[in-house]
Amino acid sequence: MKQDIILAGVGGQGILSIAYVIDNAALADGLFFKQAEVHGMAQRGGAVQSHMRLSDGTIWSDLIPKGEADMILSVEPLEALRYLDYLRPDGIVVTSSTPFRNIPDYPEIDKVLEALHKAPRSVVVDSEKLAKEAGTVKAQNVVLLGAASSFLIIKEASLLGTIETLFGGRGPAVLESNLKAFALGKKAALGS
Amino acid sequence: MSRQILLGDEAVALGAVHAGLSAAYSYPGTPASEILEYLVRLAAETQAFTAVWSVNEKVAYEEALGASFAGKRALVSFKHVGLNVAADPFMNSAITGANGGFLVVSADDPGMHSSQNEQDSRYYVQFAQIFGYEPSDHQEAYDMAREAFDVSERFGLPVLMRLVTRLSHSRSPVATREPRPQNELNKGLAKDWILLPVNARRRFGQLLDRQAEMVRFGEASRFNVLRLAEGDRKLGVIASGVAYNYFREALAGEPGLPSFLKVSTYPLPEGLIRELVGHVETVLVLEDGYPFIERQIQGLFGIPGKTVLGKLSGALPASGELSPDIVRRALGRPPLPALAPSGLPLAGRPPQLCVGCSHADTFKALNKALEGASGSNVFSDIGCYTLGALPPYNAIHSCVCMGASIGMARGASDVGLHPAVSVIGDSTFAHSGITPLLGAAQADTDMTVIILDNATTAMTGGQPTYGSGERLLRLVEGLGVPKEHLRTIEPLPKNHDKNVQIIKDEIGHRGLSVIVAVRECVQEQRKKRS
Numbered sequence: 001m002k003q004d005i006i007l008a009g010v011g012g013q014g015i016l017s018i019a020y021v022i023d024n025a026a027l028a029d030g031l032f033f034k035q036a037e038v039h040g041m042a043q044r045g046g047a048v049q050s051h052m053r054l055s056d057g058t059i060w061s062d063l064i065p066k067g068e069a070d071m072i073l074s075v076e077p078l079e080a081l082r083y084l085d086y087l088r089p090d091g092i093v094v095t096s097s098t099p100f101r102n103i104p105d106y107p108e109i110d111k112v113l114e115a116l117h118k119a120p121r122s123v124v125v126d127s128e129k130l131a132k133e134a135g136t137v138k139a140q141n142v143v144l145l146g147a148a149s150s151f152l153i154i155k156e157a158s159l160l161g162t163i164e165t166l167f168g169g170r171g172p173a174v175l176e177s178n179l180k181a182f183a184l185g186k187k188a189a190l191g192s
Numbered sequence: 193m194s195r196q197i198l199l200g201d202e203a204v205a206l207g208a209v210h211a212g213l214s215a216a217y218s219y220p221g222t223p224a225s226e227i228l229e230y231l232v233r234l235a236a237e238t239q240a241f242t243a244v245w246s247v248n249e250k251v252a253y254e255e256a257l258g259a260s261f262a263g264k265r266a267l268v269s270f271k272h273v274g275l276n277v278a279a280d281p282f283m284n285s286a287i288t289g290a291n292g293g294f295l296v297v298s299a300d301d302p303g304m305h306s307s308q309n310e311q312d313s314r315y316y317v318q319f320a321q322i323f324g325y326e327p328s329d330h331q332e333a334y335d336m337a338r339e340a341f342d343v344s345e346r347f348g349l350p351v352l353m354r355l356v357t358r359l360s361h362s363r364s365p366v367a368t369r370e371p372r373p374q375n376e377l378n379k380g381l382a383k384d385w386i387l388l389p390v391n392a393r394r395r396f397g398q399l400l401d402r403q404a405e406m407v408r409f410g411e412a413s414r415f416n417v418l419r420l421a422e423g424d425r426k427l428g429v430i431a432s433g434v435a436y437n438y439f440r441e442a443l444a445g446e447p448g449l450p451s452f453l454k455v456s457t458y459p460l461p462e463g464l465i466r467e468l469v470g471h472v473e474t475v476l477v478l479e480d481g482y483p484f485i486e487r488q489i490q491g492l493f494g495i496p497g498k499t500v501l502g503k504l505s506g507a508l509p510a511s512g513e514l515s516p517d518i519v520r521r522a523l524g525r526p527p528l529p530a531l532a533p534s535g536l537p538l539a540g541r542p543p544q545l546c547v548g549c550s551h552a553d554t555f556k557a558l559n560k561a562l563e564g565a566s567g568s569n570v571f572s573d574i575g576c577y578t579l580g581a582l583p584p585y586n587a588i589h590s591c592v593c594m595g596a597s598i599g600m601a602r603g604a605s606d607v608g609l610h611p612a613v614s615v616i617g618d619s620t621f622a623h624s625g626i627t628p629l630l631g632a633a634q635a636d637t638d639m640t641v642i643i644l645d646n647a648t649t650a651m652t653g654g655q656p657t658y659g660s661g662e663r664l665l666r667l668v669e670g671l672g673v674p675k676e677h678l679r680t681i682e683p684l685p686k687n688h689d690k691n692v693q694i695i696k697d698e699i700g701h702r703g704l705s706v707i708v709a710v711r712e713c714v715q716e717q718r719k720k721r722s
Contacts, residue, residue, distance in 0.1 A: 010541065011543065019363070023197050023363055024197065027195070027197060027365055032364075032365065033363075033364060033365070034329075034330075034362055034363070034364045035362060035363040035364070036358060036361065036362040036363075037361050037362070037363065038305070038361065039222055039223065039225075039226070039306075039361050039653075044543040044544060044545070044546065044576065044579065044651075045541075045543055045544045045545075045546065046541055046542055046543035046544070047540070047541040058444075060437040060438070060440040060441040060444060061434075061437045061438050061440075061441040061516045062358050062359065062362040062434065062437065063358065063438075063515055063516055064516075065441065065442075065515075065516040065517055065520065065528060066517050066527065066528060066530050067527065067528030067529055067530030067531075068528055078538065078539070078541075079541075081533075081534050081536060081538055082538055084531045084532070084533050084534055085530050085531060085532070085533050086530065087530060087531040088528075088529070088530065088531070089529055089530070089531055091531065102541070102544065103539055103540075103541055105539040106539055107536060107537065107538075107539060111536055112536065115534035115535070115536045116534075118534065119531065120531075
């Protein structure tokens with residue numbers, strides 16, 4: 001049993017928090033993992049990705065070879081497109097439809113979404129709307145994690161347990177909105 | 193035994209702690225920062241050892257060396273170019289030797305994710321003629337760090353561990369073991385540590401005498417793995433560090449493996465290399481960084497009757513970071529079937545200054561003040577403000593190494609460039625801007641130094657800084673900068689016109705002036721609020 005995931009987004013969107021939740025949930029499930037991430041210069045508003053590899057056996061490379069990723073999980077639609085050539089032909093794209101426009105030449109969003117829908121399997125959720133509905137626009141990353149959860153080889157209870165550990169210390173309101181964000185993301189993905 | 197999720201950097205740090213570490217020093221730099229970040233957190237929790245962000249890497253090295261002199265186990269860590277700053281004590285510590293176990297961790301950045309070059313720290317291991325480790329994964333990073341202190345004490349020498357970005361910044365579970373107690377105080381012998389020529393000659397002789405033993409030690413190390421494929425004499429692979437992972441990844445689904453040697457220690461395990469090369473016709477060398485192993489085994493004339501493939505031969509790219517795909521290709525395996533790119537032109541998303549960053553306001557004011565100047569007058573330095581090179585600012589014209597901006601502005605001014613402006617952050621100024629400013633102050637050089645005081649080392653995640661606020665102003669004045677040309681500005685949009693005028697005035701002054709732009713980093717402000 002193994003699963004390779006490219007996590008993508010823009011520096012500051014909480015990619016590493018998603019990675020943290022999956023890492024800890026994987027450990028709780030008894031899986032081995034390697035998760036390569038980006039620190040330093042690129043974190044300043046640049047494109048950020050993390051290679052997340054889960055397995056019950058040996059994992060050699062920290063990086064996912066092109067064509068080996070089972071999933072692209074992105075908090076930003078343009079960033080999801082950036083890594084399509086890592087995806088297996090039958091892989092799935094789970095992404096937000098909310099553009100993060102901090103560059104002057106951001107392409108037309110309709111064309112970006114059209115290109116995403118051309119992927120054989122794609123789940124596109126309006127993370128901004130759902131996060132606001134959950135109580136905080138900051139929880140878009142957790143919306144996406146919820147959207148991806150039905151397709152992960154990790155138990156949902158392990159993911160939720162780690163979310164509780166991660167956000168529990170920041171007060172009941174923060175935890176509650178993140179749990180709601182997860183649930184809304186999951187529901188939206190299954191309905192799409 | 194317990195399992196913890198650790199970054200590669202953190203695995204080294206925890207390995208050192210469990211080896212009985214007493215003191216650790218560093219200066220921040222990607223991808224090494226997380227080593228000391230982790231140690232600072234752990235030291236605060238346990239109060240069991242010292243972990244300090246030093247003023248620069250040379251100072252950090254000397255502090256760690258002092259702890260080793262006192263018989264305690266010490267660690268110093270930095271990014272690869274940090275070892276350049278520390279090269280003087282580093283090279284000489286191979287002559288003094290280490291007393292308490294001494295681990296030097298140098299994190300290379302193949303691909304230059306956050307660096308100005310791809311230099312390979314394994315050359316420093318060879319240059320100093322000491323023992324070195326190169327882990328391929330997190331468990332090895334932990335295990336090797338533990339072992340390195342024993343090896344350091346065994347040979348009486350510092351040991352260097354080479355990391356690369358890919359391992360430093362990857363997370364994975366690591367099995368940890370019972371910690372070992374710290375050493376007692378046990379001072380070094382003066383005759384070994386006073387490097388007067390008479391002592392240094394003797395100590396250098398002793399260093400040379402240990403070389404053969406180091407090679408033998410590496411040959412016996414469990415981290416160097418030789419597998420000869422019976423009956424297959426065609427290809428042999430020599431792979432080190434993370435390149436070994438890419439080799440195994442590429443062939444993971446296949447029934448057998450070609451002969452291979454995993455190299456994890458330096459000096460090279462010569463006997464193992466001879467065995468592998470003797471067994472095969474073609475040797476493929478896989479290493480992230482420079483062709484360090486390949487060049488040594490190829491030599492000037494090659495190996496008669498054998499083919500050596502690698503970066504020198506063109507089998508792998510000579511620059512950039514290795515990847516599983518590059519190694520797969522070098523092994524002659526076809527690419528895996530993958531989804532095609534969308535075809536939509538994808539706008540790049542380079543890093544940029546944060547919204548509300550003080551540097552942005554300083555650059556806007558500086559650009560305005562320099563309107564009408566000949567262009568290319570601004571020498572910059574290393575930090576977030578290096579991003580001032582990118583649009584919309586295009587405000588700086590050089591970035592070389594820590595502290596270079598002040599010396600370079602002086603040199604350019606000395607030969608007639610005007611205006612000559614230096615832009616340097618407060619942490620970089622403390623690191624290596626003070627000494628060039630001391631010289632420029634005595635000469636009253638015609639230049640303007642702008643110190644961006646945001647009260648932190650921002651680019652690497654907000655480590656402490658030594659010269660900020662009032663302390664910085666007193667320091668600059670103490671260096672001999674005339675008080676009337678030591679100005680401060682607050683870089684905010686509302687102060688733009690005033691700031692432009694101050695910069696113009698000081699550029700107009702045909703002697704030394706220093707402008708300190710004071711406003712806290714927005715990221716640090718945010719951290720304090722949350």
